Amino acid sequence: DTGVSQDPRHKITKRGQNVTFRCDPISEHNRLYWYRQTLGQGPEFLTYFQNEAQLEKSRLLSDRFSAERPKGSFSTLEIQRTEQGDSAMYLCASSSSDRVLSGELFFGEGSRLTVL
């Protein structure tokens, strides 16, 4: 499978714990995005990388959230001191800057976080 993969698919944690999600984009894609989606809402943009550079961060990305893409390939999204309001689906997407006009993003299946 050469699509976007995310791990873990499901995570249940207690409030106050730290969690980390991993995203492996499509190999030739240099852009990577993180989104968050709560029930009944569309995905909300969190941040995006071009290669290893984090070029944009949403105001939704509080100080407890940090994302990295150290070698311009896979990315991690860490949430520190989780709160119940962090419960959501975290979606990763990738794209190629060569397809800037089409703007097609390829999404993974997401990592569902439940904070108890």
Added chain:
Amino acid sequence: DAKTTQPNSMESNEEEPVHLPCNHSTISGTDYIHWYRQLPSQGPEYVIHGLTSNVNNRMASLAIAEDRKSSTLILHRATLRDAAVYYCILRGILTGGGNKLTFGTGTQLKVEL
């Protein structure tokens, strides 16, 4: 990015055509119209996009009004597998954020036998 307005939900019968409307009265000349859909428990997937002219691909057709203030996604023969949330999104080619897309709440399409 300019805002879009879509009905919250629509229903269709299997094997019938479905027309999903989207209003975007504040669209600018450099905004592309994108459609994505999200099946249950999956990430969104690209459906189609266009700028001014109508577009066809294997999944759907996109009809864009002459004034570009509205568009319609057309599924020619709905199947049960087309039951999903459909998002109409405008993306400005001149804005930053790479290929970032701003999603609304979309239209929940229900397909019945």
